[in-house]
Amino acid sequence: xxxxxxxAGMGRRMGSERNKLLLTLLGKPMLAWTLLAAEASAAINWxxxxxxxxDFPDFKTILGELELTKPIQLIQGGETRQExxxxxxxxxxxxxxxVLIHDGARCLVTPxxxxxxxxxxxxxxxxxxxxxxxxxIKVVDEKRFIIDTPERSNLWAAQTPQGFGVKLLKQxxxxxxxxxxxxxxxxALFEKCDLPVLIVKGEETNLKLTTPVDLAIAExxxxxxLEG
Numbered sequence: 348x349x350x351x352x353x354x355a356g357m358g359r360r361m362g363s364e365r366n367k368l369l370l371t372l373l374g375k376p377m378l379a380w381t382l383l384a385a386e387a388s389a390a391i392n393w394x395x396x397x398x399x400x401x402d403f404p405d406f407k408t409i410l411g412e413l414e415l416t417k418p419i420q421l422i423q424g425g426e427t428r429q430e431x432x433x434x435x436x437x438x439x440x441x442x443x444x445x446v447l448i449h450d451g452a453r454c455l456v457t458p459x460x461x462x463x464x465x466x467x468x469x470x471x472x473x474x475x476x477x478x479x480x481x482x483x484i485k486v487v488d489e490k491r492f493i494i495d496t497p498e499r500s501n502l503w504a505a506q507t508p509q510g511f512g513v514k515l516l517k518q519x520x521x522x523x524x525x526x527x528x529x530x531x532x533x534x535a536l537f538e539k540c541d542l543p544v545l546i547v548k549g550e551e552t553n554l555k556l557t558t559p560v561d562l563a564i565a566e567x568x569x570x571x572x573l574e575g
Contacts, residue, residue: 348388348390348391348392348393348445348446348447348461348465348468349391349392349393349394349395349439349440349443349445349446349447349513350385350391350393350394350395350446350447350448350449350461350508351394351395351397351432351435351436351439351446351447351448351449352378352381352382352385352394352395352396352397352448352449352450352451353397353424353428353431353432353435353448353450353451354366354368354378354396354397354398354402354406354424354451355397355398355399355402355424355425355428355431356428356452365402366398366399366402366405367452367556368381368451368452368454369402369405370562372454372562372565372566372569373566373569373570373573376405376409377451377452377454377556378396378406378409378451378454379409379412379413379454380454380455380569381449381451381453381454381456382394382409382410382413382415382419383413384454384456384457384458384461385417385449385458385461386413386415386416386417387458388458388461388462388465389458389462390461390462390465390466391417391447391461391465392417392418393417393418393419393420393440393443394415394417394418394419394420395419395420395421395422395435395438395439396419396420396421396422396451397422397423397424397425397431397432397434397435398421398422398423398424399423399424400423403421406421407421420438422434422435422438427529428450428531428532429520429523429529429530429536432448432520432533433520433524435448436513436516436517436520439513443513444512444513444514445465445468445469445510445511445512445513446510446511446513446516447461447464447465447468447508447509447510448507448508448509448510448511448533449461449507449508449509450507450555452555452556452557453506453507453553453554453555453556454556454565455550455552455553455554455556455565455568455569456507456508456550456553457550457552457553460476460508460549460550460553461508463547464476464508464510464547465510467510467545467547468510468511471543471545472511472512472515472542472543473509473510473511473512473515473516473534473537473542473543473544473545474509474510474511474544474545474546474547475505475506475507475508475509475510475532475534475544475545475546475547476505476506476507476508476509476547476548476549476550476553477503477504477505477506477546477547477548477549478503478504478506478548478549478550478551478553479500479502479503479504480499480502480503480504482499483496483499484496484497484499484502503546505532505534506549506550506553506555507532509532509533509534511533511537515537515542516533516536516537518540519533519536519537519539519540519542520533520536522536522539522540523536523539552568554568
């Protein structure tokens with residue numbers, strides 16, 4: 348299985364002036380924890396990291412310290428996640444038929460989730476990891492007055508990895524570029540192209556680290572895992 352990691356963003360909501368994936372958790376950069384999970388995955392055999400060239404020296408330092416055994420390629424990212432994934436798809440080896448895409452900011456992902464998504468992707472053309480929504484969700488207007496309360500049993504919170512057939516995903520990205528679509532994840536491109544996307548049960552701890560509070564929670568989860 349081929350894995351693409353979008354890692355080209357900044358950490359503005361984290362209060363950082365650098366790529367937030369370079370911030371450390373228990374002495375290791377966030378990106379390192381994601382890479383260690385990919386290294387431990389039985390399914391993944393190639394990793395591409397989309398980033399900005401200014402961050403490549405730091406990425407190479409991380410890779411040197413981890414001494415990973417799987418092939419890793421650094422790929423220039425774009426201005427948006429969508430552009431970064433487009434560049435990553437173009438850099439995949441020609442033999443790649445399926446790909447997982449996992450946000451570097453979800454550095455608590457486990458090898459088991461990578462493997463589970465890889466296995467299911469052999470039977471479908473598109474999937475995302477997700478978990479059922481626990482909270483009651485309110486839809487509001489521009490003045491923040493509630494206008495609807497959707498049925499919670501039908502709501503799932505999207506995570507990554509997301510997995511797709513490479514040929515189909517490339518076609519969706521090309522159509523998105525031609526029509527000027529702007530989306531926050533690749534599943535949305537599949538949806539816009541009327542292609543089915545399957546839900547794979549994600550992990551409660553597979554958090555997206557966005558704020559300083561998220562860092563503290565992530566360190567707690569990592570300590571629990573290491574002690575366990």
